[in-house]
Amino acid sequence: MSRIVHVNGAYLPEDQARVSIFDRGFLMADGVYEVTTVIDGKLIDFDGHLARLQRSLDELGIANPMKRDQWLEVHRQLVAQNGLDQGMVYLQVTRGAPGDRDFVFPDPETTTPTVVLFTQSNPALVDSPKAKKGIKVITIDDIRWGRRDIKTVQLLYPSMGKMMAIRQGADDAWMVQDGDVTEGSSNNAYIIKDGRIITRALSSDILHGITRAAVLRFAREAQMPVEERSFTVDEAKSADEAFVTSASTFVMPVVEIDGAKLGAGIPGPLATRLREIYIEESRKAAI
């Protein structure tokens, strides 16, 4: 069955949706995106994702084409029209399609942003076989640009990193800068040592994960100590547990780093507990 997607105000079957070849998202990765999880047909942390969308747009000087309630309506329409129970809504806003390729930004009076949203189903999101086994990560140099706090669509290096991991029999890559882990290819990275959860502090070095904010809040509420600081690859390899967070994986235990098993090489108790708490609390607060 063909999906119904949203393009610039219209709801269309996916094979009829069109974006210009002059779109700056296509030519220059001049656009931002958000991924909002859907569980039980409801949106998880919708307002957090919209707040970060606004911030990304502000940083790039792109006008937000819709108000909160309009965004919410489009998200809900797509979930309803596609009968989505578990999965995600992907949203992308680009600077638009001015007609000629030019490094200079087009005049926002004549070039309006392009808006695209679509759903992706994933029935194994909550009851994830991967979460039961845990994932293996490799480490790679973080050679991305310096504004990783802006959620742009320039995802080539993270995508290459993921492929490097898969070719080595792992699942994902953790990126490393000056010896410290920044984040995963599409998630925030954490280690646990002596009951303390350690994750890099917020800066322009990493994306300010919406799941990260929620998980750290739940951890503190559950009296689990949290340290927001950088950690090295060696520290990570000798940690008791590790995990990643993102809208599409929630809390995902990491059981191996560069071939070194963490503990018994199975998901640790704290990461497993945090995953349960996150899913339970997110379900309650979903809209």
Ligand code: PDD
């Ligand atoms: N990725 N860091 C990076 C580099 C990311 O791409 C993501 C999200 C995160 C976690 O952010 P959040 O918790 O808000 O999802 C951290 C999304 C899921 C993606 O690209 O599909």
